[in-house]
Amino acid sequence: MVDFIKVMLPVKYQSILEGNSLLNFTENVNTTTGEIISNVKTAYYKNMKFEIYSSGNIFISGSLHKLYNQGEHNYNDFSIDDFLKTVLLLKSQFSIDACDCRLRCLEIGVNVVVPYEVDEVINHSILHRKVSFESKYHNAEGNYKQCVHSQYYIKLYNKTKHFKSRFSDVPDNLMRFEIKYRKMEKLNRIGIYSLNDLKRELFLNFKESLLLEWDNVLFYDFTTQIDHLKERERLKIERYDSLNFWDSLIQGTNENYKYHKGQLKKSIDKYSNNVQSEVSSLIGYKIDELIKETTLNDHLYIESNKVVSLTKKCIITNVNISMQRDASLLLSHSGLRYYFEKDINLYNRIKNEYLSYKWINSPMNVQIREIAHNIRNKASNTRVRNSKYYIPQQYNIVRELGV
DNA sequence: GCAGATTGCTTTGGGACTCC
């Protein structure tokens, strides 16, 4: 959940960092005179930047999430336990105490697999608290959309697009929603001053903030079905998809803006899948998963997972189905429920692939029933198809494999 | 024996294609 940080360290760390063999500090030098022309020494370690200023100020900045991943990426989940391990890594490798890390900047965010094209979701996010989203590009982060407020930024990323070419296990439709606090006032108000203040219980505040700010996105729902309406009514709703329309409203009275926001909400409730609310639930689930107490030392949890570790895989989805009954060949209800509770990313990937559009708004138990149904349909339809193509005496590799 | 979980098979609906 915690990603980018910028912290200030006390002056005592100058000699500690300069003496650390993992850090190679460099300075800008005039190549003709040999004179040092900058007032800062800089070193890099796995995406983290270490700066020592001649004034005595020392800063570390970068993504803790990427540091945890060897400086490579931040597309996977970064739980509170992973964060705490990374803080311990700062201590063990650089002798940096979390309580000495005075926060200057903090980014919190969450990666969720959404059941839609991420670009569709991002492109229909129009405003955040009356401020429009701008398209941005960053060497390390790729394309993203950002909304600038005086104390914080809101950012939306398509992580699949950004990382898929480099990492094969990036899930499809992976969206990142992020708040970057560039002023500490809001965080100070809830007692966050240093890295050491980022305790488990405070992460519930982060959940609240992320959900609140996602809810504050003015979103035109691209699943809105209004073809059947009279043209006049349809055009009234379609104009809500235009940034220009909302821009003109922002210039006008607040009442008018609120009226149209209300009308947009009504049309979303009436004619769409309510994508924003769906994504909100996914963000909530994901955060709950990231901040829950670790079970790594829980004996019963380890024992129960031993069963799952005896890898027996579904012949269609290729996921582990050891939690189902012994004779199972296909991922079914209990397996899907297991993944819904323990690996929502995987569950959503399976849901995206096997749940038809018709059931997308159905209750969870119905969705699970239909996902399981479609998985066995796939097995059965494949079997029927193959039986047509192969004559009985012919060697059939598909039959041999049991598909 | 019963309820729920799991599976397999048949039927249905719709899209793509061909032919007249």
Added chain:
DNA sequence: GGAGTCCCAAAGCAATCTGC
């Protein structure tokens, strides 16, 4: 253009299995 055919995905339904 529309009738016929093929193919595929999804829905419907019944049978079997499992745990209590």
